[in-house]
Amino acid sequence: xxxxxxxxxxxxxxxxxxxxxxxxxxxxxxxxLLTIDGEIIKKVEPDLGYIHRSIEKMCERDxxxxxxxxxxxxxxxxxxxxxxxxxLAVENALQLEVPERVKVVRTIIGELTRIASHTxxxxxxxxxxxxxxxxxxxFRDREMINDIFEETCGxxxxxxxxxxxxxxxxxxxxxxxRTKEFVAHFxxxxxxxxxxxxxxxxxxxxxxxxxxxTKEDAISFxxxxxxxxxxxxxxxxxxxxxxxxxDKVKFKEAIRTxxxxxxxxxxxxxxxxxxxxxxxxxxxxxxxxxxxxxTNAVIKLPKGEFYQRVETARGELGVYIISTGTxxxxxxxxxxxxxxxxxxxxxxxxxxxxxxLVAIMATLDxxxxxxxx
Amino acid sequence: MAWLNNSILEDMGYxxxxxxxxxxxxxxxxxxxxxxxxFRKGSITxxxxxxxxxxxxxxxxxxxxxxxxxxxxxxRCTGCQACEIACPNGSIEIIWDRQLDEESGKKxxxxxxxxxxxxxxxxxxxCIEACPTDAIKWGQNFENSVYDRKYLDRVLNKPGSKLxxxxxx
Numbered sequence: 136x137x138x139x140x141x142x143x144x145x146x147x148x149x150x151x152x153x154x155x156x157x158x159x160x161x162x163x164x165x166x167x168l169l170t171i172d173g174e175i176i177k178k179v180e181p182d183l184g185y186i187h188r189s190i191e192k193m194c195e196r197d198x199x200x201x202x203x204x205x206x207x208x209x210x211x212x213x214x215x216x217x218x219x220x221x222x223l224a225v226e227n228a229l230q231l232e233v234p235e236r237v238k239v240v241r242t243i244i245g246e247l248t249r250i251a252s253h254t255x256x257x258x259x260x261x262x263x264x265x266x267x268x269x270x271x272x273x274f275r276d277r278e279m280i281n282d283i284f285e286e287t288c289g290x291x292x293x294x295x296x297x298x299x300x301x302x303x304x305x306x307x308x309x310x311x312x313r314t315k316e317f318v319a320h321f322x323x324x325x326x327x328x329x330x331x332x333x334x335x336x337x338x339x340x341x342x343x344x345x346x347x348x349t350k351e352d353a354i355s356f357x358x359x360x361x362x363x364x365x366x367x368x369x370x371x372x373x374x375x376x377x378x379x380x381x382d383k384v385k386f387k388e389a390i391r392t393x394x395x396x397x398x399x400x401x402x403x404x405x406x407x408x409x410x411x412x413x414x415x416x417x418x419x420x421x422x423x424x425x426x427x428x429x430t431n432a433v434i435k436l437p438k439g440e441f442y443q444r445v446e447t448a449r450g451e452l453g454v455y456i457i458s459t460g461t462x463x464x465x466x467x468x469x470x471x472x473x474x475x476x477x478x479x480x481x482x483x484x485x486x487x488x489x490x491x492l493v494a495i496m497a498t499l500d501x502x503x504x505x506x507x508x
Numbered sequence: 509m510a511w512l513n514n515s516i517l518e519d520m521g522y523x524x525x526x527x528x529x530x531x532x533x534x535x536x537x538x539x540x541x542x543x544x545x546x547f548r549k550g551s552i553t554x555x556x557x558x559x560x561x562x563x564x565x566x567x568x569x570x571x572x573x574x575x576x577x578x579x580x581x582x583x584r585c586t587g588c589q590a591c592e593i594a595c596p597n598g599s600i601e602i603i604w605d606r607q608l609d610e611e612s613g614k615k616x617x618x619x620x621x622x623x624x625x626x627x628x629x630x631x632x633x634x635c636i637e638a639c640p641t642d643a644i645k646w647g648q649n650f651e652n653s654v655y656d657r658k659y660l661d662r663v664l665n666k667p668g669s670k671l672x673x674x675x676x677x
Contacts, residue, residue, distance in 0.1 A: 197596055200594070200634060201594075201596035201632075201634065203632075204596060204630060204632035204634070205596070207632075268536075268540055275552055278552055285566050285568075285569060286566045286568065287568070288568065289566070289568040289569050289570040289631075289633065289646060290570050290631060290633075293630070293631070293632075295631075295632045295633060295634075298637070303633060303637055304568075307568065327539050330535045330536060330539055331536045331539055331540075332536075334532050334535065335532050335533070335536055336525075336528055336529040336532045336533070337529075432590075432638075
């Protein structure tokens with residue numbers, strides 16, 4: 136009787152699969168073309184353009200006041216910081232000095248926006264790796280911030296509260312009280328976040344050592360925000376090029392050196408603590424004064440090129456305006472953090488599994504309208 | 509997953525790994541259990557369609573653009589078209605003509621129709637910011653679902669309404 140010969144020389148074959156554009160883990164209409172061998176990822180190619188609205192072209196059509204509301208629709212989770220970027224660029228071009236009150240309020244609302252964005256990110260990150268509770272807990276705390284925004288400016292997400300020259304209207308009388316309530320409330324909730332997800336063994340095993348990005352790669356890919364800082368690259372615009380009232384506050388830049396998915400997670404948790412500290416330093420002494428300085432009804436920038444960078448919840452947003460002296464911009468370019476952070480997805484996810492890719496994408500914190508514009 | 513190749517299993521003992529795992533799960537479950545037992549306290553869920561009578565939006569809430577009229581059916585819109593120019597996406601359309609003003613006896617620019625396309629509005633608030641006479645303001649109604657988009661095109665000035673006295677000074 137002949138022995139049965141088992142042929143172990145199976146040759147696996149690479150194949151191609153689509154992830155998205157309607158996949159819940161891609162957080163929007165991002166299509167990833169995956170080349171996989173078994174479950175090991177060989178190549179990730181993002182396919183963009185599903186939500187392209189030609190915002191940069193529309194900025195050439197609209198006046199400078201009207202540009203501001205378009206930036207709400209880019210990175211909608213940090214809409215107020217995007218508005219601030221355009222307003223600062225226009226104010227710098229006009230050499231307009233805004234009142235101290237405006238600077239402080241802008242900074243407070245910017246940090247509140249950052250916390251709102253990070254709580255939502257924390258919720259969906261938990262959901263991506265299979266913990267559904269975090270989604271509700273994150274949204275519960277974000278709701279308080281949204282209520283503050285709704286009372287002060289009327290909108291919850293696409294705020295359009297900044298205008299070139301200041302704020303659209305003054306803060307609501309309840310703003311300070313509600314913000315203090317939120318800070319006190321959120322300080323008791325952040326340790327819960329740690330107990331629920333950070334210290335969870337399953338979560339740590341899913342994230343530690345996954346998607347490692349070295350500091351050199353972070354710099355060469357142009358990573359910014361928490362993605363860059365998790366790799367030890369000090370890239371916080373708030374520290375290096377402070378704008379608004381950020382030069383008056385003291386805070387520590389959240390930096391970790393591991394560069395893996397867990398480090399990116401920890402950086403964002405640390406950033407929420409720092410944002411709380413910034414709000415606490417400013418909320419008690421908002422200077423009195425006007426909420427805006429008068430500008431012409433038709434704003435005409437002087438001839439030239441103007442650039443302004445701000446730190447959104449996702450990284451560095453740059454606004455580049457070329458003006459020829461008319462009431463419309465000749466060209467507006469946005470350097471969006473999501474686009475640069477997406478470019479390194481292929482680099483850090485090759486060799487890992489599909490489940491790891493979901494965890495990596497969750498901590499890159501991509502907002503697709505920010506990438507496509 | 510990648511953790512199998514990782515050194516986590518090696519540098520942590522088998523039993524301490526199990527202990528750590530159970531401990532971290534119990535820590536998380538103690539928090540969710542705490543909320544489960546105190547579900548009435550700190551619940552932020554609103555029973556929306558049932559609480560429509562008591563639900564009050566914030567005064568600055570951007571629901572829709574409205575034009576307030578007083579009891580004499582008079583509004584404050586002079587037809588200067590500042591809102592139409594300020595609007596980034598053409599949501600506001602003003603049809604005006606020159607009508608005879610009874611007091612001065614001269615022909616004056618007055619609005620015929622102030623048309624607001626709610627379906628195109630992005631709630632940016634630039635029209636209300638631009639209005640020199642505070643003729644339009646935000647309304648708090650947000651229940652705007654209709655069966656046809658033509659119902660979203662509204663004429664803001666009421667029929668037969670005219671300009672309030674003393675606005676133009």
